[in-house]
Amino acid sequence: MADLLLELFSEEIPAIMQNKACEDLNNVVTNALVEAGLTYNSSKSLSTPRRLCLMIEGLINKSPDTREERKGPRVDAPEQALNGFLRGVGLTIDQLEVRDDKKGKTYFAIIEKEGRFASEIVSEVINDAVNNFPWPKSMRWGSKSLKWVRPLHSILCILSAEDGVETVKVEIDGIKSSNLTAGHRFMSPDHFTVSSIEQYQKDLKKSYVILDAHERADHILEDAKNLAFAQGLELVEDINLLNEVAGLVEYPVVLMGEISKEFFELPAEVLMTSMKEHQKFFSVRNPKSNRIEKFITVANRATSDNGETIIAGNQKVLFARLSDAKFFWENDLRIAKAGMNEWSEKLNKVTFHNKLGSQSERIKRISFIASATSRLTNADMELTNKAAMLCKVDLSSEMVGEFAKLQGLMGSYYAAEAGLPIEIGNASKEHYSPQGPTDAVPSAPVSISVALADKIDTLTGFWLIDEKPTGSKDPFALRRAALGIIRLVIDNEINEPLECILAYGFYLNSIAVQSLEDKSQTKYIDLSNNSLEQIFELIGEGHSKKTKGILRDLISFFHDRLKVYLRDQNINHDVIDACLAMPNNTNFSLLAKRAKVLQEFCDSDDGKNLLQGFKRANNILSAEEKKDGVSYEGTPEINYAQIDEERSLFKILDENESDIIDYINKQDFKSAMGALANLRLPIDLFFENVQINSDSKIVRRNRLCLLNRIRLIMKSAADFTLIEN
Amino acid sequence: MATVKPNCFQDIILRLQNYWAEQGCAILQPYDMEVGAGTFHPATTLRALGPKPWAAAYVQPSRRPTDGRYGENPNRLQHYYQYQVIIKPSPENFQELYLGSLNAIGIDMELHDIRFVEDDWESPTLGAWGLGWEVWCDGMEVSQFTYFQQVGGHDCKPVSGELTYGLERLAMYVLGVDHVMDMPFNSPGSITELKYGDIFRQTEQEYSRWNFDVADTNILLQHFEDAEAECKRILNEPDVDPKTGNKIVMAHPAYDQCIKASHLFNLLDARGVISVTERQSYIGRVRSLAKTCADSFLKTEAGGSSE
Incomplete structure (x- = not known):
């Protein structure tokens, strides 16, 4: 070894x-x-x-020795076959063995390989x-x-x-x-x-090389914390930065440097971003002032002056960087205090997408849609509109030009400087959220409204111009936008279908596309209060059919995202399908609520058995309906019931039906499933004791109609036909 | 091995010249055309192509019209100097040679923290890319270090090693100056002491005004079209010169037109008349010129053709 x-x-x-x-x-x-x-x-x-x-x-x-035996051609086989075999095994004819085989004398090759x-x-x-x-x-x-x-x-x-x-x-x-x-x-x-x-x-260690990246990272973290702690400060930990820095040095030497006081007034995020992105510095916070007051840099060597020259150099570079940032910040503040109009103007010239127009057109659409979404969140409509108009102005600011990551956040600082209500700044900061499955979801009504409107405009716009995600390609992050809407709606318990607002988004974007094509001025009409039919009427004869198709496609995209979202919460795809088949399936809160209860129900004994009963009823009914060429939709009558178990089923249905319908209308799925569970035993007994087929056509028909009644009641809760066993 | 510190801008340039001359580079002069970076000099772009060994170093005045700040920004200029080194094939000890050059301009490796931080280089207008680093000295980027992989769409074989020093920024750091205009250009104490600002503040103002507000965009557009057309026309001429009867492929005159087109595009960009979508198409047009120039250079003797 x-x-x-x-x-x-x-x-x-x-x-x-x-x-x-x-x-x-x-x-x-x-x-x-x-x-x-x-x-x-x-x-x-x-x-x-x-x-x-x-x-x-x-x-x-x-490596171990190996021995392999291979059977070749018969001795009397044509020469070509033999030559081919010899080539294959890499031996000469005298190295082969001849053995008697069932079919006559046959060559065998013994390939022995010695271990290497x-x-x-x-x-x-x-x-x-x-x-x-x-x-x-x-x-x-x-x-x-x-x-x-x-x-x-x-x-x-x-x-x-x-x-x-x-x-x-x-x-x-x-x-x-x-x-x-x-x-x-x-x-x-x-x-x-x-x-x-x-x-x-x-x-290597003696030669100033720490071979293990984890060891280097641990060393950096510990020294950085200690340096900060010694001065009553705390390190802002950043695991990604730590790992990157550990990959830049063989012999990490952690040094702490000063940030010049004149930069303390800059927002902490600006300092942290500038130091991290440009310099790979860690930030050090003063817990008393809650400001970023120092930085930590990691050098790749020790020096005779204990890093003094290195710190001085880094401080100087940082000074230049932060001077830039401060210059941006001060310029931005001037414009912010003047009401930010200059920035709004600038966005006229910034193309959002060449088929969907400029950023300012997009912002107008978002604000129109926000009127509609504000009704869902009970946000003040006027305030929401204003927040929507201002949520992206910081894209024109110099700071966001330098640090794109700070978009939205800078807007909130500038809104505060402009003396705007806090809701507007928060909407600017929060309307990009949630950015992923674990990102925080805004909960303030104005922020939710603008966040929804932003994403609805994005999705309807790109759907309209057929720029949908394909495979792993999703350049406009549309999957994230759809998931964002789903999470915004569900987490905030917004209990309304979105179909109408999506149609509105399509309407606004189709106006944008058209006016770009015929170079006319874009004129949006406020339809936030209109019905789906009215919106499609306005989209116009020629386009409405196509747009309806696109809307359907977008809804099914939402449903795919919702499936991924719910599957992460252990809800099976068939349960989700059973809920998607119900009306109002753009009400994602309702969908999620129904699906969660249905999954629990299907996991329970009552649920499993009732599902069996339902399947049996449905199968018999479908088969008979097909055979007879009629549908048994009539009302079954207890008078024709022959057997006790049949009568009990009538009774239990009578007792529970109106409750079930009631619960479902109130979206109290838990109680609805509870009431449905009452049906389980009578249905089981019914199938055990009652023959559907009877000599009397009336009795048979009545029983089939009874099965239909079960089917109808259950289907009012969810489409149980789609649930697998 | 600390060296005596340089005391002015030109001292740093002279030391780099001497150092790279000692390493065997031909010390060339700046190319006599407006370019955005030292890479555009044919001594880099064209000589990186083909199999022939090459070693050159030179100062290249470079122009980036959008970076103009009327001479007010401490380190942003629309006209500045780059120091460029190109060696083909890239020597085995290229990193050590480079570190030697830092030592030569007074950066003491025993006191400073030098690091090689990943930075991949790509020039969409030249159809070129390479891998390498930006070199940091105490957190400041002092050079670009690149191994050319492709130029003008051609694989570089052998590979050239390229160094680019941003001279003003590097010198400001070494000399401890905070504003570029305050940097001594010649030795303090000279008969006529000149600071960087004495030489360039006025021109920064003049060009900033012209670049941003005055340059006639129609004329610039026309010049762009002309340069493009001339470049193509030159390369469409037959390889054999009818007058001398010799094969004379005019790769360099054509490449001059490509450089012109590139700079005109930069000027148009500074005037803000190129939209985001048009931008890509202009870059594509320059790149296609660069590619045809590269193709034709490979048909020349310097490009390794033996015909």
């Missing part, structure tokens, strides 16, 4: 690629070794900016792995044809065991393996010899 150590030493590997590269190296090499018959105890892959390492412990010294030495296999495997490594982006350099993430300089590859160490010979495009590596680029650049995994790690 031996330990394998591989180090691929290169120029700086992008931080974000290092983790995946470690995984890939480990998988590619260990899979190939096992395939070649070399087993091992454990493997681990580590990286620094300049090296990708693989350590495999307990690798067997030789680990070093030989490792050499091949590494050659392959390096030549075909799955880098997301790779390059050539100098005159070489090898591709690697950045120039590869050396390969350290050794097999070490108790009785000695061996350099595994690998040569790739002129790069020869050795037992050498080098330390830190600046602090210990000399080469040294490596003879074991343990010594490698120990000597």
Whole structure:
């Protein structure tokens, strides 16, 4: 048994690629070794900016011997067949055995392969792995044809065991393996010899290289926290930044620097974003003032002046950056205080989409739609309208121009400066939400209204111009928008269908598309109060049919998103289908509520049995209706009932039917299912004891109508025909 | 091995010139046309193509009309200097050579934190891309470091290594100056002491005004069309010159027209007359010129053709 150590030493590997590269190296090499018959105890892959390492412990010294027997052609077979066989097994004729077989004398080849030495296999495997490594982006350099993430300089590859160490010979495009590596680029650049995994790690550490990214990250985090704590401050933790920074250094030295006081007035988010995006700095907060007052940077070396020069340099760069930010902020404040009209004007010239017009056209549409959505949330309509008109003006601000991530948030600061009601600023900040399945959902009425309107405009607009998501491509994030609407509606218990508002969105966007085509001025009409029919009437004869089709398509897109959303809450797709088939299926709150109760019901014993009863009733009924060519929709009459169990069923239906209908109308699905559960036993007994077929046609007909009554009652709760057993 | 610190802008330029001359680069002069970056110099764009070894370094005045700030911004200029190094094939120790150049201009590696941070380079107008880094010194970007993979749509074989130093920013850092206009251009104490602002503040104002508000967009558009047409016409001429009877492919004159078109596009962009959708189409037109120029360069001797 031996330990394998591989180090691929290169120029700086992008931080974000290092983790995946470690995984890939480990998988590619260990899979190939096992395939070649070399087993091992454990493997681990580590990286620094300049090296990708693989350590495999307990690798067997030789792959096992193999013996394989292959049957060839008969002795009297044509020569070609024999030659083909010889080629296939790689032997000569005198190496073959002749044996008696059922069909006569036949050639047999015995292929015995001796196990191969680990070093030989490792050499091949590494050659392959390096030549075909799955880098997301790779390059050539100098005159070489090898591709690697950045120039590869050396390969350290050794097999070490108790009785000695061996350099595994690998040569790739002129790069020869050795037992050498080098330390830190600046602090210990000399080469040294490596003879074991343990010594490698120990000597690297002495040479100012911490091989394990987790160790580097832990070290950075701990030092950063301590530095902050020592001054009564706290680190703003950021795991993504931490991992990236750990991938930029071999020897992290954590340093804290000052932010000049004149920048304290900037919003904390601006400071944090600027420092993180441009400089990869961590922010340090003063818990007393709740301001960001210092920064942490991670250098790749220790210096004789304890980092003084490095801190001074970083402070200077930050000063220039923040001067820019402050310049933007002050310019923006001037415009904000003047009412932000200048920004609204600018958005006239910004194209949202060449088929859907400018940003300001889009904002107008959002504000029209917001009138309609404000009715759903009981938000003040005038305030909502204003919030919608202003929710995106910050896109013109210099700060958002510099940091797109701060869109919406900057709007809220500027709205406050403009002296606008807090609801308007909040709508600006929150109307992009929720941005994903776990993002927070706004709960303030004005914010919800604008968030809904924004997404409805986006979806109806792109649906209208046929820019729908396909496969993995969703450049306008339409899936996210649809899920956003679903979550906004459900979390805020908005209990209304959206069909009409979606149609309104289509109407507004069709006006936009048309006026762009015939270059006329866009004129929207407020239809927030109109019915679906009235809206389609206004969309016009020629277009309304097509638009209805697009609306249906969009609704089914919503339903697909809703299925994904509900499936995450353990609701089965057939249960969702059973609810989607009910009326008002653009009322997503209603849908979700019904689906949740129905799933619980279907999971209960009562539910399962009742479902059986329903299926039985429905199957018999469908079969008989098909056979007889009629539908048994008449009212069954208790007078024709012959047997007790039949009469009990009548009774239980009479007792529960109006309650069930009542509960369903009140959307009290829980009680409705409870009442439905009462039917279970009588239905079971009915099927046990009653024959549907009877000599009397009247009795038979009456029984079928009774089954229909069961079907009708149950279908008023959900379409049980769609639920699988 | 700390070096004596440079004391003015031109000192830094001279040291870079000396350093790269010592490393064996031909020290070229700036290209005599308006370009957006040192990469546009034919010594980089065209010489990165084909199999022949190449090593050159030069200062290139560069123009970015949209970055004009009337000389008021501490580090944004519509006209500035880049220092460009191109070596083909990229040497094995290119990173070490580069670090040596930082040492030469007075950056002490023992005290500063130098890092190579991923930055992939792409020039849509040149149909070129490469992988490399931006080099940070104490958190400041001091250079771009790129291994060219493609230029003008052609794979670079062998690969050129390219370095670009933003001279003003680098010099401001090394000299400890906060506003570019305050930076000493020649040695403090010279007979006529000149600061960067003494030389360039006025021109920054003049060009900013012209770039943003005065340049005649109709004329610029016409010039763009003309340059494009001339570039195509030049390349449509037969390879053999009827007068001398020799094969003379006019890759460089055609490429001059491509450079012109590119700069005219930048000027039009600064005037704000190019919409988002048109932008892509203009870039595509320049790229297609660059590609045909690259094709024709490969038919020349410098491009490795042996015919």
